[in-house]
Amino acid sequence: MTRIPARLLASALGLALTAGPVLAQPRQDPDWPCVQRKVATLSPGQFWTGPDIAAAGDWGSDNDAAVLAQKIASRRTELSEVGPLLDAFVAKLGADKDAKAKSLTHVYAGVFEVINGERDKVMGGIARYAQGQRRMAERIRDEADKISQTKDAPSATDATELPKDQSELETKFAWDRRIFQERSQSLTYVCEVPQLLEQRLGEIARMIQARL
Numbered sequence: 221m222t223r224i225p226a227r228l229l230a231s232a233l234g235l236a237l238t239a240g241p242v243l244a245q246p247r248q249d250p251d252w253p254c255v256q257r258k259v260a261t262l263s264p265g266q267f268w269t270g271p272d273i274a275a276a277g278d279w280g281s282d283n284d285a286a287v288l289a290q291k292i293a294s295r296r297t298e299l300s301e302v303g304p305l306l307d308a309f310v311a312k313l314g315a316d317k318d319a320k321a322k323s324l325t326h327v328y329a330g331v332f333e334v335i336n337g338e339r340d341k342v343m344g345g346i347a348r349y350a351q352g353q354r355r356m357a358e359r360i361r362d363e364a365d366k367i368s369q370t371k372d373a374p375s376a377t378d379a380t381e382l383p384k385d386q387s388e389l390e391t392k393f394a395w396d397r398r399i400f401q402e403r404s405q406s407l408t409y410v411c412e413v414p415q416l417l418e419q420r421l422g423e424i425a426r427m428i429q430a431r432l
Contacts, residue, residue: 253350254411262339262418264332267425270432271325279326279333284309289330292424293338299420302427310431321432328428332421339417346410353407356400363393 252258264273280286288309292302309327313320367390 249347251347251350253353253407254346256411256415258343259414259418260343262332262336262421264329267332267422268328268429270328270429271321273325273329276322276325276329279329282323282326284312285323285326286330289327290334292327293331293334295420299423302424306427306431324428324432328425331424331428335417335421335424339414342410342413342417346407346414349403349407349410353400353403356403360393360397360400363389367393 249258279289288305291297292305297305306324306327310320310324313323
């Protein structure tokens with residue numbers, strides 16, 4: 221096996237100490253690795269200026285509204301489909317403005333709960349992902365330290381082949397470093413998901429309110 225160059229060891233040490241670019245920046249929450257600002261919780265009022273949600277009652281008890289809410293909250297439903305679905309729903313409500321407002325409020329309440337619940341799961345997953353990256357970064361740092369300590373030893377310099385233990389360590393180091401970098405790249409995309417969900421929620425809220 222080819223010996224790992226010193227510059228890669230130095231690079232790995234730097235990578236491990238920062239745990240990747242997104243982890244290098246100081247954060248109020250050490251488990252939040254994203255460049256996007258962390259918004260821990262959302263509230264329905266952030267996206268809604270319509271009728272009072274609490275006064276409208278339990279959205280889950282309104283079967284038609286609940287079915288629609290779950291359908292349009294799902295990312296499988298394109299935003300371009302939401303408007304027509306809302307129009308079809310409103311057309312069945314009749315002329316009673318209060319009943320229409322209540323039902324549409326139920327739809328929004330349901331959409332908020334579904335999307336916010338999905339977002340909470342993603343946020344928790346990002347924190348766990350970051351913790352795993354931090355542990356892996358520490359392991360890579362330790363591996364790089366061990367390799368650096370032995371790379372100039374006379375026994376290693378004079379030998380035609382690396383000692384078995386060192387060869388195995390360098391193989392593990394290279395593998396861990398590759399996994400770490402791939403996971404860091406994946407994290408960049410995962411970090412965008414909460415914001416995309418917030419944008420979806422805001423757009424659906426706007427479409428519902430336009431039909432009140």
